[in-house]
Amino acid sequence: MARRRQAVTIKHVASDAGVSLQxxxxxxxxxxxxxxxxxxxxxxxxxxxxxxxxxxxxxxxGSRSYLILALNDRARTIADWQSREGSDWVGQMLLxxxxxxxxxxxxxxxxxVDTHADHVERELxxxxxxxxPDGVILTPPHSENPVIIAFLDRQGIPFARIGSxxxxxxxxxxxxxxxxxxRATQLLIGLGHQRIGLIGGSSEYSLSQRRTDGWRAEMAQAxxxxxxxxxxxxxxxxxxxxxAHALLAQDDSPTAIIASNxxxxxxxxxxxxxxxxxxxxxxxxxxxxxxxAVRHAQPPMTAIEQPVAETVSQAVEHIIxxxxxxxxxxxxVRVPAALIERQSTAPLAKARDNGLPGSA
Amino acid sequence: MARRRQAVTIKHVASDAGVSLQxxxxxxxxxxxxxxxxxxxxxxxxxxxxxxxxxxxxxxxGSRSYLILALNDRARTIADWQSREGSDWVGQMLLxxxxxxxxxxxxxxxxxVDTHADHVERELxxxxxxxxPDGVILTPPHSENPVIIAFLDRQGIPFARIGSxxxxxxxxxxxxxxxxxxRATQLLIGLGHQRIGLIGGSSEYSLSQRRTDGWRAEMAQAxxxxxxxxxxxxxxxxxxxxxAHALLAQDDSPTAIIASNxxxxxxxxxxxxxxxxxxxxxxxxxxxxxxxAVRHAQPPMTAIEQPVAETVSQAVEHIIxxxxxxxxxxxxVRVPAALIERQSTAPLAKARDNGLPGSA
DNA sequence: ATGAAAGCGCTAACAT
DNA sequence: ATGTTAGCGCTTTCAT
Numbered sequence: 001m002a003r004r005r006q007a008v009t010i011k012h013v014a015s016d017a018g019v020s021l022q023x024x025x026x027x028x029x030x031x032x033x034x035x036x037x038x039x040x041x042x043x044x045x046x047x048x049x050x051x052x053x054x055x056x057x058x059x060x061x062g063s064r065s066y067l068i069l070a071l072n073d074r075a076r077t078i079a080d081w082q083s084r085e086g087s088d089w090v091g092q093m094l095l096x097x098x099x100x101x102x103x104x105x106x107x108x109x110x111x112x113v114d115t116h117a118d119h120v121e122r123e124l125x126x127x128x129x130x131x132x133p134d135g136v137i138l139t140p141p142h143s144e145n146p147v148i149i150a151f152l153d154r155q156g157i158p159f160a161r162i163g164s165x166x167x168x169x170x171x172x173x174x175x176x177x178x179x180x181x182x183r184a185t186q187l188l189i190g191l192g193h194q195r196i197g198l199i200g201g202s203s204e205y206s207l208s209q210r211r212t213d214g215w216r217a218e219m220a221q222a223x224x225x226x227x228x229x230x231x232x233x234x235x236x237x238x239x240x241x242x243x244a245h246a247l248l249a250q251d252d253s254p255t256a257i258i259a260s261n262x263x264x265x266x267x268x269x270x271x272x273x274x275x276x277x278x279x280x281x282x283x284x285x286x287x288x289x290x291x292x293a294v295r296h297a298q299p300p301m302t303a304i305e306q307p308v309a310e311t312v313s314q315a316v317e318h319i320i321x322x323x324x325x326x327x328x329x330x331x332x333v334r335v336p337a338a339l340i341e342r343q344s345t346a347p348l349a350k351a352r353d354n355g356l357p358g359s360a
Numbered sequence: 361m362a363r364r365r366q367a368v369t370i371k372h373v374a375s376d377a378g379v380s381l382q383x384x385x386x387x388x389x390x391x392x393x394x395x396x397x398x399x400x401x402x403x404x405x406x407x408x409x410x411x412x413x414x415x416x417x418x419x420x421x422g423s424r425s426y427l428i429l430a431l432n433d434r435a436r437t438i439a440d441w442q443s444r445e446g447s448d449w450v451g452q453m454l455l456x457x458x459x460x461x462x463x464x465x466x467x468x469x470x471x472x473v474d475t476h477a478d479h480v481e482r483e484l485x486x487x488x489x490x491x492x493p494d495g496v497i498l499t500p501p502h503s504e505n506p507v508i509i510a511f512l513d514r515q516g517i518p519f520a521r522i523g524s525x526x527x528x529x530x531x532x533x534x535x536x537x538x539x540x541x542x543r544a545t546q547l548l549i550g551l552g553h554q555r556i557g558l559i560g561g562s563s564e565y566s567l568s569q570r571r572t573d574g575w576r577a578e579m580a581q582a583x584x585x586x587x588x589x590x591x592x593x594x595x596x597x598x599x600x601x602x603x604a605h606a607l608l609a610q611d612d613s614p615t616a617i618i619a620s621n622x623x624x625x626x627x628x629x630x631x632x633x634x635x636x637x638x639x640x641x642x643x644x645x646x647x648x649x650x651x652x653a654v655r656h657a658q659p660p661m662t663a664i665e666q667p668v669a670e671t672v673s674q675a676v677e678h679i680i681x682x683x684x685x686x687x688x689x690x691x692x693v694r695v696p697a698a699l700i701e702r703q704s705t706a707p708l709a710k711a712r713d714n715g716l717p718g719s720a
Numbered sequence: 721a722t723g724a725a726a727g728c729g730c731t732a733a734c735a736t
Numbered sequence: 737a738t739g740t741t742a743g744c745g746c747t748t749t750c751a752t
Binding site: 007 | 459652658
């Protein structure tokens with residue numbers, strides 16, 4: 001193993017440009033008190049030598065690590081990767097996060113942490129001691145884990161909480177769950193549906209509540225009842241099956257169902273098929289989460305896109321801004337989500353009202 | 361911005377245990393020349409204080425960075441993420457890579473690099489200067505980029521080349537492309553097919569050639585001709601459409617087609633539908649790459665699983681072994697891939713021979 | 721088997 | 737506006 005030292009250091013640049021280390025440091029950190037001519041001379045030496053500062057050395061001298069850590073739930077993330085269902089949270093995070101980080105000279109690293117477990121704190125402390133990140137992005141369900149939030153607050157480190165609207169330390173950023181649920185409900189109402197069911201998400205996620213709230217609010221505004229139209233779920237396919245069965249077994253069963261994620265939407269589709277209900281002829285379905293499986297389902301499903309990349313990108317922007325200016329962002333951010341119409345939603349078939357299956 | 365210093369350093373541990381820094385260093389690095397009793401005493405102090413070494417400080421003193429860099433092609437990776445088609449290379453890389461790294465106290469970082477471009481070298485040098493990784497994992501098409509390989513070789517850094525079988529510096533690791541192609545061909549021959557077509561992958565990837573070779577070899581072994589049964593492709597859906605049309609427009613068109621990736625397989629399915637061919641009644645299809653879209657297609661497709669996670673995991677193991685022992689692994693590694701049968705493959709329908717569509 | 725001293729590349733604090 | 741000095745936390749010599 002050859003000892004791999006930095007090939008070209010700030011010293012080389014300094015001697016090449018005939019200035020002190022400090023002046024070079026000022027140039028690379030874009031600090032004041034350097035005359036333009038001098039700045040130019042130093043920059044030229046930097047370019048000529050191909051100098052790039054070492055992150056490790058910068059961190060050592062008590063400055064930035066230029067690292068932003070994305071904290072994801074270990075069990076969930078691994079399960080998602082293993083299922084290969086294409087609900088590619090981490091990929092979308094990296095898409096938004098890495099590219100935005102790169103624009104500011106930062107890098108993004110993914111770290112897996114167990115939400116449940118008494119050792120969260122130790123795990124976090126270890127990751128921080130090893131990596132010393134400058135900022136952190138929390139994803140659900142970490143975004144609302146009081147232990148994690150308190151830890152980050154104590155560190156005095158800027159962080160974003162994705163999927164949370166709670167006040168408190170850290171910037172809360174959501175993907176407008178309530179608004180999306182309202183828009184989905186609106187779409188169905190516009191198609192003539194009146195009995196619109198909703199399968200909720202895991203109560204561990206506050207966004208589940210917000211989606212349910214949005215649906216209830218929109219139904220109420222249209223003067224429609226939600227009695228017997230809510231079924232609980234926990235984001236698993238199995239819970240989707242159970243809830244779809246429960247909703248559709250009723251006398252006055254819904255003519256449309258909104259599922260709080262993609263797997264439960266696929267479950268609704270499966271149940272509809274089993275009950276010989278045509279989608280969208282007899283039953284309209286809308287999925288929260290526009291994953292590959294949803295798009296390739298038969299029929300392709302109307303879905304709400306989760307703008308994960310855009311959300312993480314904004315989170316990074318906030319963190320870096322706070323790092324630079326020191327001012328905390330107080331207000332919550334809400335990233336709009338698109339509703340994509342496909343073939344799982346259709347006008348309510350009148351024929352069904354007289355009890356006859358199928359159309360005229 | 362509070363100055364964030366290391367909370368507990370090697371100094372704290374040393375004074376807590378009443379030994380010198382050096383002894384603590386020996387313990388955490390598992391070096392010899394420490395008496396068991398002393399080792400234990402130090403370890404206890406480490407545990408009590410929750411000490412974790414700083415990666416930056418370690419790197420600074422000319423030792424490891426405990427970082428393994430995964431180099432992915434920028435354009436391709438971003439396009440994959442944006443398409444959201446669920447062919448989740450990076451996710452699977454992280455699944456295999458991060459977890460294996462963690463077992464050895466390493467971390468994995470993803471870095472995007474342009475394969476084409478005169479500035480590859482500068483980009484690489486910058487990433488290395490900033491991050492100083494201990495090892496690198498090259499993914500296609502980087503795995504066969506001579507500029508990148510030469511650069512890494514000059515650095516004297518251990519690296520793996522995924523998807524390459526070429527000799528040279530770095531450990532070549534493939535997912536047994538040739539064997540998988542043979543097995544897919546075998547399956548179809550076993551079902552009675554004789555005219556088995558193949559749509560090749562981009563010639564920029566050597567694995568494309570290996571897949572084609574496997575198919576040709578297996579056909580030859582069964583005494584079957586491949587005349588007019590090969591169509592070129594470049595992994596895009598569009599190229600899949602063109603090639604499927606070309607193959608199926610012939611008089612003596614194939615009764616089965618193997619597509620060198622998932623998108624082209626989906627294209628074959630679309631073309632079959634347009635030509636009123638039943639899958640698998642009139643045409644069997646096998647996809648290289650078992651992505652979500654392939655599994656949710658109508659019908660769900662028989663596919664070859666790309667064991668990306670396992671492959672990257674093995675790559676990490678090799679790199680860390682080389683880091684520890686200093687000995688290079690010479691032989692190429694071949695990770696077996698599973699062939700998953702679904703409903704896009706079926707026995708050759710005899711009825712079709714007399715020109716009548718459908719079965720008896 | 722253990723310890724002491726030097727230095728890695730950089731920045732903060734303090735000169736000038 | 738520029739330079740000098742003193743570490744940051746750790747590992748590598750080199751003593752003992």
